[in-house]
Amino acid sequence: MTSGRARPPLTAWAFLAPYAVAVGLLIVLPALLNLGYAFTDHTGLTRDPQFVGLANVRRMLSDGFLLDSVQASAIHLALAVPLRLLAAVGLGLLLAAPRPGGRWFRVAVYLPTVVPDVALAVIFLWVLNPLYGPLNQLLGLFGHPGFTWLSDPGTARVAVALMLVFPIGEGFLVVLAARRLLDGRLYEAAALEGCGPFGQLRRLTLPMLAPVLLLLAVRDTILTLQVNFVPAYVLTDGRPANATLYLPVYIFDQAFEFSSFAYGALITSVLMVVTAVVITALLLVVRRWRVLR
Amino acid sequence: MGNRGAIRLESLTRSYGRVVALDDVDLEVRAGEMITLVGPSGSGKSTILRLIAGLDRPDQGRIVVDGQDVVRVPPHRRAVAMVFQDYALYPHLTVLGNLLFGLRVRRVRRAEAERRARAAADRLGIADLLDRYPDQTSGGQRQRIALARALLREPTVYLLDEPLASLDAPLRFATRADLLALHRELGTTTIHVTHDQAEAMTLGDRVAVLDRGRVRQIGPPQQVYDEPADTFVAGFLGSPPMNLVPGGGVLGGAAGLILGVRPEDLALDTDGPIEATVEAAEALGSETILLTRCPDGTRLTVRTGPRPGVRPGEGVRLRPDPGRLHRFDAETGRRR
Structure with a gap:
């Protein structure tokens, strides 16, 4: 060992080992295998997949369903991420201040996150029912005839996003905690300068929470591209007119229902690329806006 | 303005x-x-x-x-x-x-x-x-x-x-x-x-x-x-704080009163009326703070010049500045 360059001692590696092994076995290895399978004819049923070169890629390039699927995922992302962030940030900021009964409201906001997503989806099947669902009845109070939520492509997309606005507990907690860390005196100083509640939100709270908000946006982008599987599966099964055929749903269909495991593996890689592109774009925009120091 | x-x-x-x-x-x-x-x-x-x-x-x-x-x-x-x-x-x-x-x-x-x-x-x-x-x-x-x-x-x-x-x-x-x-x-x-x-x-x-x-x-x-x-x-302003003696005690008996004297208004004087023993001496460079105890248990703090030449355990005699004695009502604590 040359002097001057310290190497991490063995104990550090020893402590790291269990986690590293798990990551290697459960994430890195499957990901590499998955990438390999993408260039085979593996059906998921046979044992000896054969290398087929770019055959799956050629199939992908002329796959109209995949186009629908990417579109469905993109629209879902554009709907769900802003709605979920708005809900988490809005409720987090509203409920951060201690006030009587506040804890019950905070519990209420967190509760849907604890509900298993299948159960939440089943509840939403009822909520969205065009005949007796409470949502349409609520609309009826305002004289609106209501929607056939899950039969129309547009409303089906909204419906899934609507359901995913409820399990926002983690983001809500992060905003709540971050807001409570901000120094109350800054707000008093701003109030002395004549800065009202909205001015304080715009000039103090949001800029100071910017790093947290960015983190939440990145995390929610990754999450939103993936967690729509259960609601789509339970509520719409990818229909109507492929409006909710999100990438995870399409991957599942290909890999496990249509015996095109290899093709599913390729689209999984596409999902990863899509995620990476969206997050890169997000970070570029943030850098342009100079939200962070 | x-x-x-x-x-x-x-x-x-x-x-x-x-x-x-x-x-x-x-x-x-x-x-x-x-x-x-x-x-x-x-x-x-x-x-x-x-x-x-x-x-x-x-x-x-x-x-x-x-x-x-x-x-x-x-x-x-x-x-x-x-x-x-x-x-x-x-x-x-x-x-x-x-x-x-x-x-x-x-x-x-x-x-x-x-x-x-x-x-x-x-x-x-x-x-x-x-x-x-x-x-x-x-x-x-x-x-x-x-x-x-x-x-x-x-x-x-x-x-x-x-x-x-x-x-x-x-x-x-x-x-x-x-x-x-x-x-x-x-x-x-x-x-x-x-x-x-x-x-x-x-x-x-x-x-x-x-x-x-x-x-x-x-x-x-x-x-x-x-x-x-x-x-x-009296106790809050001044460091160390004013010596306050309920009943007057060593500062001269005064029933129903609390007598006070600031540490700088107590002088080391071999003919002084108060007898005390030095318990500790804090040398602060430009001055020395003596913590003393009288035979009746009263503690008095004395502010004196640098290098006063007394050690803990030694006996000293103190003289309060009579014009700088403070008299407070023992009941209300108000100045009299």
Whole structure:
């Protein structure tokens, strides 16, 4: 060992080992295998997949369903991420201040996150029912005839996003905690300068929470591209007119229902690329806006 | 500006739950005066600042600024600027951004706001820090930034909440002088809160001593020091505190009274009437503090010159300055 360059001692590696092994076995290895399978004819049923070169890629390039699927995922992302962030940030900021009964409201906001997503989806099947669902009845109070939520492509997309606005507990907690860390005196100083509640939100709270908000946006982008599987599966099964055929749903269909495991593996890689592109774009925009120091 | 900024607090009361922070406080601050509110923590001094600033409302009483009751006036309509103890600089804004904040909120044009901000920065000697963020500046610089921000408010009253508490000792000494100079230059009414009795003595034309939500005494610092109105003030102002002997004891019997004498008014004198044993000697360089105990158990603190030539365990005789004995009522603690 040359002097001057310290190497991490063995104990550090020893402590790291269990986690590293798990990551290697459960994430890195499957990901590499998955990438390999993408260039085979593996059906998921046979044992000896054969290398087929770019055959799956050629199939992908002329796959109209995949186009629908990417579109469905993109629209879902554009709907769900802003709605979920708005809900988490809005409720987090509203409920951060201690006030009587506040804890019950905070519990209420967190509760849907604890509900298993299948159960939440089943509840939403009822909520969205065009005949007796409470949502349409609520609309009826305002004289609106209501929607056939899950039969129309547009409303089906909204419906899934609507359901995913409820399990926002983690983001809500992060905003709540971050807001409570901000120094109350800054707000008093701003109030002395004549800065009202909205001015304080715009000039103090949001800029100071910017790093947290960015983190939440990145995390929610990754999450939103993936967690729509259960609601789509339970509520719409990818229909109507492929409006909710999100990438995870399409991957599942290909890999496990249509015996095109290899093709599913390729689209999984596409999902990863899509995620990476969206997050890169997000970070570029943030850098342009100079939200962070 | 010198004739504006007169403040009168009339029977001001504020409680938080069962804790009475302010109990029927009357206080008059003359226009252009610098007054220091001093007291232990929980004495209500910061509450007074917050009430004058409008960050809090009194349960009862009036706050009259230049003849107008401002209790119902929102903070930003009161012409007050506050410097917070930890300065409350906006961490996400540069120093310039911090200075511009209030001007921009009040919709001053960008160019004009920047001109004023730079002028204020020049005045406080922080012009070369404008592009930094608060966490890239030192404690003393932050204090100047906070002062510059207050300056830009162009207030008729400055409220300073422990402005020196976060500074280290040498800086505190220099900044104290700067604050005084700035006040003389501006001539603006300034209310300054501290728990440090040295600051209370040096900053301010008058000092108000507070305890448990009440004003115990108000007057020029030296006068309050020389003639404390009660045993609390006597014990609070001065370090080490005044020796207080219930019943007079070794200082001369006085039934129903508490006699007090400051450590510097007790002299070592071989013919002195008080016999005592030195328990400890604290050499502070320019002076020595002797902790002594009399045969009857009374402890007396003595301030004497450097190198007094006595060691712990040795006997000494003390002579109190008869003109500087303080007499307090044993029941009420008030001066008699």
